Amino acid sequence: MFAQAQRVPSPRIEMFLRRDFLSPEECAGLIALIDAGRRPSTITDDIGVAYYRTSETCDLDRADPLVAAIDARLAAFAGLDPALGEPLQGQRYAVGQEFRQHTDYFEEASADYHVHTAVAGQRTWTLMTYLNAPEAGGATRFKVIDKIVQPEPGKLVAWNNRRPDGTPNPATLHAGMKVRAGVKYVITKWYRERPLG
Numbered sequence: 001m002f003a004q005a006q007r008v009p010s011p012r013i014e015m016f017l018r019r020d021f022l023s024p025e026e027c028a029g030l031i032a033l034i035d036a037g038r039r040p041s042t043i044t045d046d047i048g049v050a051y052y053r054t055s056e057t058c059d060l061d062r063a064d065p066l067v068a069a070i071d072a073r074l075a076a077f078a079g080l081d082p083a084l085g086e087p088l089q090g091q092r093y094a095v096g097q098e099f100r101q102h103t104d105y106f107e108e109a110s111a112d113y114h115v116h117t118a119v120a121g122q123r124t125w126t127l128m129t130y131l132n133a134p135e136a137g138g139a140t141r142f143k144v145i146d147k148i149v150q151p152e153p154g155k156l157v158a159w160n161n162r163r164p165d166g167t168p169n170p171a172t173l174h175a176g177m178k179v180r181a182g183v184k185y186v187i188t189k190w191y192r193e194r195p196l197g
């Protein structure tokens with residue numbers, strides 16, 4: 001698991017970084033797919049709770065050979081059953097766009113917690129890969145552990161959204177900071193406790 005990855009030295013989050021997880025050609029191919037399929041992120045997709053994301057989102061089509069190959073590589077890298085994965089998502093952030101502080105797991109207190117978790121359960125791991133580096137801004141900030149991850153083309157960051165006892169880990173609170181110059185592209189893969197069916 002997490003071959004050639006670097007463990008982020010935090011006692012509070014199980015987190016890994018892996019440079020050059022994707023090649024420049026793969027990054028370019030995914031950016032083209034995101035540009036072709038992007039739509040504004042809405043506050044009701046995925047989570048349904050306060051979802052402060054102003055970027056554009058794109059569900060990447062599993063039938064596309066590039067998407068299928070990367071999807072399989074992500075699961076193998078994390079040692080997870082591919083059946084536990086949500087569809088691979090692309091995000092595009094223009095200048096001024098951001099994804100404000102949030103956790104990727106579903107808040108138990110939220111009104112539609114049961115709707116989101118009934119079939120597949122909670123989110124477990126997040127694997128996010130930067131496809132490029134914007135000219136300024138766009139880092140991912142984990143405020144609780146005081147860690148800022150800088151975008152680099154092909155660099156993957158993976159973290160476990162749970163504590164060792166399996167409960168959601170509030171220390172995973174994070175934000176995609178505002179892009180100040182240029183455009184930022186990422187792909188995000190979320191895994192669940194049970195297959196999505």
Ligand SMILES: O=C(O)CCC(=O)C(=O)O
Pocket residue numbers: 091099104128138139140141174175176177186188
């Ligand atoms: O774009 C980022 O840096 C963060 C993205 C994120 O938090 C997510 O997709 O869940």
Ligand SMILES: [Fe+2]
Pocket residue numbers: 102103104174
């Ligand atoms: Fe997130």
